[in-house]
Amino acid sequence: MSDRYRLYGVLASPYAAKLRALFRYRRIPFDWVPASFDWAPDFQLVRPELSNVQPRIIPIVRYPQDQSYHTDSTFIALDLEQHVPGSRSVVPPDPGLAFLSNLIDDFGDEWGVKIAFQYRWGNEHDRNLTNRAVMAELLGGGVPQATICHAAEQFRDRQVSRMPLVGATPLNAPAIEASYARVLDALSGLRERQAFLFGGRPSLGDFGLFGALFTCRNDPTPGEIMRQRSPGTLDWIYVLDEASGVEGDWIGEPSALPQSVTDLLGVVGDFYLPFLEANAAACGKGEKMVELELLGLPYRQGTFRYQAKCLHWLRDQWRALDAASKRRIAPLLEESGCLRVLSA
Numbered sequence: 001m002s003d004r005y006r007l008y009g010v011l012a013s014p015y016a017a018k019l020r021a022l023f024r025y026r027r028i029p030f031d032w033v034p035a036s037f038d039w040a041p042d043f044q045l046v047r048p049e050l051s052n053v054q055p056r057i058i059p060i061v062r063y064p065q066d067q068s069y070h071t072d073s074t075f076i077a078l079d080l081e082q083h084v085p086g087s088r089s090v091v092p093p094d095p096g097l098a099f100l101s102n103l104i105d106d107f108g109d110e111w112g113v114k115i116a117f118q119y120r121w122g123n124e125h126d127r128n129l130t131n132r133a134v135m136a137e138l139l140g141g142g143v144p145q146a147t148i149c150h151a152a153e154q155f156r157d158r159q160v161s162r163m164p165l166v167g168a169t170p171l172n173a174p175a176i177e178a179s180y181a182r183v184l185d186a187l188s189g190l191r192e193r194q195a196f197l198f199g200g201r202p203s204l205g206d207f208g209l210f211g212a213l214f215t216c217r218n219d220p221t222p223g224e225i226m227r228q229r230s231p232g233t234l235d236w237i238y239v240l241d242e243a244s245g246v247e248g249d250w251i252g253e254p255s256a257l258p259q260s261v262t263d264l265l266g267v268v269g270d271f272y273l274p275f276l277e278a279n280a281a282a283c284g285k286g287e288k289m290v291e292l293e294l295l296g297l298p299y300r301q302g303t304f305r306y307q308a309k310c311l312h313w314l315r316d317q318w319r320a321l322d323a324a325s326k327r328r329i330a331p332l333l334e335e336s337g338c339l340r341v342l343s344a
């Protein structure tokens with residue numbers, strides 16, 4: 001029996017890249033194992049040990065203590081806080097900062113993936129590069145290029161057909177792309193002030209945002225936009241991907257937050273929370289579609305039950321926060337347009 005964690009995924013997955021960076025920062029020994037499910041019908045890609053794991057999403061982590069399998073990057077990250085306690089926690093000790101870190105993590109996971117998906121599968125150039133990389137990683141060595149290309153075409157067609165599920169459609173592209181520009185602008189000056197969002201050490205919020213931005217950095221179109229628009233974001237990604245040597249301190253309290261966090265919360269308040277609110281309301285009415293305007297730009301997608309739960313979790317966390325912490329971060333949440341949805 002192995003005493004190491006096993007992290008199953010592909011590097012093109014934002015969530016797998018997020019967890020890989022987190023394991024590295026936390027200096028937790030792990031093995032990286034390429035894995036997927038039925039993503040290319042002519043190929044047997046499912047590892048036997050994962051065939052019964054539910055839900056069928058990656059990343060999956062096998063825990064060494066009982067060889068059990070787990071999904072959902074945020075829950076795994078929080079489990080690791082318990083299993084591997086110590087000085088390299090990714091949860092800021094100030095409860096208000098910890099709340100903001102969770103909010104940014106959730107935004108990265110749920111909205112960031114729309115940005116990554118839109119650029120990766122939305123145009124011919126990008127969609128014909130990443131699909132190859134994914135299949136080359138999964139099929140392993142000793143496989144002819146023609147075989148990789150065949151699997152890659154099947155995977156590409158599958159992903160393109162799933163774009164509307166994520167909300168990555170031509171109608172939504174202007175809103176999604178505007179949010180990407182805003183995230184890049186928010187992060188541009190971060191490292192001139194401090195290394196990470198909440199100080200000299202990375203938080204769960206950094207890792208959650210990192211996942212989607214790491215994959216954007218690696219894909220041609222969003223990578224080029226990032227290089228042109230925001231060299232500071234590139235610097236942050238480079239360091240966070242392999243941060244096992246990083247030693248640093250948290251900022252003491254919310255009043256010391258850098259402008260980047262305020263600006264990021266502005267993106268959360270302008271795009272993500274209004275979407276979550278409209279999605280939860282539409283789910284509550286049993287509707288199939290959610291439709292709204294984000295800064296005057298149209299947004300429409302199928303309702304998403306998991307994201308209705310995200311809003312409940314965020315509101316629960318807000319409610320559970322002690323009064324003094326709430327008082328310290330409320331002005332920031334108010335100014336960024338987040339407070340109304342969180343406290344509803």
Ligand SMILES: N[C@@H](CCC(=O)N[C@@H](CS)C(=O)NCC(=O)O)C(=O)O
Nearest residue numbers: 013014015056057058059072073074
């Ligand atoms: N909330 C999950 C999301 C994981 C997820 O959606 N993973 C994608 C790959 S990036 C997946 O496996 N999707 C299932 C599919 O494409 O069939 C997490 O944070 O780990």
